[in-house]
Amino acid sequence: MRDSRHDVRAYEEVLQQLGEANSRRLIATPALVCDLGLLRSNIDRMAQLARDAHCTLRPHVKSHKSAYIARQQLNAGAVGLSFAKLGEAEAVVTELNADGDHSSLSVLLTSPLVGRQLAERAADLATRCDLIVVVDHCDGVDELEAAALATDTTIAVLCDVDVGLGRTGVVGPAEALAVAERVSVATRLRFKGVQGYGGHLQHITGREHRRAATISSTTRLRIAIDALESAGFIVAIRSGGGTGTMGLDVEIGVLNELQTGSYVFMDREYSDALGDDPEGRFAQSLTLVTTVISANHDGYVTVDAGLKSMATDAGVPLVVGHEATATYQFFGDEQGMVTCDPHHPFHRGERLELVPPHCDPTVDRYDVIWLVHDDVVVDVIDVTARGRSQ
Numbered sequence: 001m002r003d004s005r006h007d008v009r010a011y012e013e014v015l016q017q018l019g020e021a022n023s024r025r026l027i028a029t030p031a032l033v034c035d036l037g038l039l040r041s042n043i044d045r046m047a048q049l050a051r052d053a054h055c056t057l058r059p060h061v062k063s064h065k066s067a068y069i070a071r072q073q074l075n076a077g078a079v080g081l082s083f084a085k086l087g088e089a090e091a092v093v094t095e096l097n098a099d100g101d102h103s104s105l106s107v108l109l110t111s112p113l114v115g116r117q118l119a120e121r122a123a124d125l126a127t128r129c130d131l132i133v134v135v136d137h138c139d140g141v142d143e144l145e146a147a148a149l150a151t152d153t154t155i156a157v158l159c160d161v162d163v164g165l166g167r168t169g170v171v172g173p174a175e176a177l178a179v180a181e182r183v184s185v186a187t188r189l190r191f192k193g194v195q196g197y198g199g200h201l202q203h204i205t206g207r208e209h210r211r212a213a214t215i216s217s218t219t220r221l222r223i224a225i226d227a228l229e230s231a232g233f234i235v236a237i238r239s240g241g242g243t244g245t246m247g248l249d250v251e252i253g254v255l256n257e258l259q260t261g262s263y264v265f266m267d268r269e270y271s272d273a274l275g276d277d278p279e280g281r282f283a284q285s286l287t288l289v290t291t292v293i294s295a296n297h298d299g300y301v302t303v304d305a306g307l308k309s310m311a312t313d314a315g316v317p318l319v320v321g322h323e324a325t326a327t328y329q330f331f332g333d334e335q336g337m338v339t340c341d342p343h344h345p346f347h348r349g350e351r352l353e354l355v356p357p358h359c360d361p362t363v364d365r366y367d368v369i370w371l372v373h374d375d376v377v378v379d380v381i382d383v384t385a386r387g388r389s390q
């Protein structure tokens with residue numbers, strides 16, 4: 001397979017100057033840069049918050065897709081990892097297993113799988129880690145059981161409960177019971193609990209509004225848990241939560257496991273929504289470096305980061321250090337427009353750093369992330385599961 005990074009002379013040049021002053025200037029743009037100190041403090045802070053709340057932490061790898069960052073999260077005390085897609089989990093588990101025995105690594109797939117092929121891949125993955133899969137339909141239980149039997153392995157199952165997002169999950173307690181009962185008659189599956197993820201809650205502005213909506217959503221999960229427990233099921237794992245609600249989730253007390261993801265990097269969308277709320281007190285560790293490629297007009301310059309350089313679902317990025325005076329606008333597939341203070345114009349060749357509007361899908365557009373400390377490039381890490389969307 002072609003590895004485009006090694007075609008780029010600049011990539012090699014930066015590698016040769018790792019640890020040297022001003023090496024950050026050598027990174028070819030557009031590129032993702034992450035402040036290593038801020039990344040580590042975000043990882044440690046979330047681990048501490050989970051410990052203080054007596055919750056386990058199972059960070060969501062969808063945000064960074066990086067085996068390196070997953071390893072840091074595990075070292076900081078995470079009980080395991082969450083993945084949206086089987087392909088992401090396969091890539092990261094393979095990478096983690098390459099540097100030691102991680103067969104006891106606990107891996108949760110947070111999206112239901114459909115069909116024989118995916119069930120067989122899940123059963124294969126279960127031979128390389130301790131696998132938990134969410135299910136929201138009895139047919140999904142049957143597919144996993146058949147694959148686990150054929151592979152002679154065991155898979156743990158959480159019932160995915162729809163807490164109001166409407167994306168996946170059983171819609172009520174009767175359906176939750178039906179799934180749990182189907183799991184209980186399977187010979188190769190183990191019922192372990194529930195997942196309730198409120199994606200619709202994470203970016204509600206205003207902590208009181210977010211709290212009210214989270215309480216109401218969590219009631220749906222509580223009702224499903226009560227029904228399962230009344231029927232004799234042990235609901236050991238109650239997994240869910242995201243960066244925007246985790247402080248509220250631990251106050252409400254129904255979840256005992258947090259799946260937060262974005263906190264490692266943060267983004268403009270989260271900083272807009274969370275402001276100074278406790279949930280927002282993670283540092284913006286990730287930026288997108290871009291270069292001014294044309295500066296021939298008054299009032300604005302053109303940079304080399306456009307629609308292809310970042311996810312656009314959450315609007316425009318912020319220009320770091322110029323938040324009050326400069327604004328970014330998309331200016332084509334490969335270009336952006338940055339307006340500037342006419343008294344302090346940006347110049348051809350100048351580098352600007354942008355706060356990505358939405359971190360997860362932006363990261364998926366890059367092969368690597370450069371780890372930096374001030375102007376020094378400390379390391380470069382692979383986006384291990386880039387593009388692994390199946």
Ligand SMILES: Cc1ncc(COP(=O)(O)O)c(C=O)c1O
Nearest residue numbers: 060110197242243259260261262
């Ligand atoms: C199922 C699930 N859990 C957890 C998360 C993590 O949320 P956040 O990135 O807001 O922390 C996500 C993000 O989309 C998700 O889909």
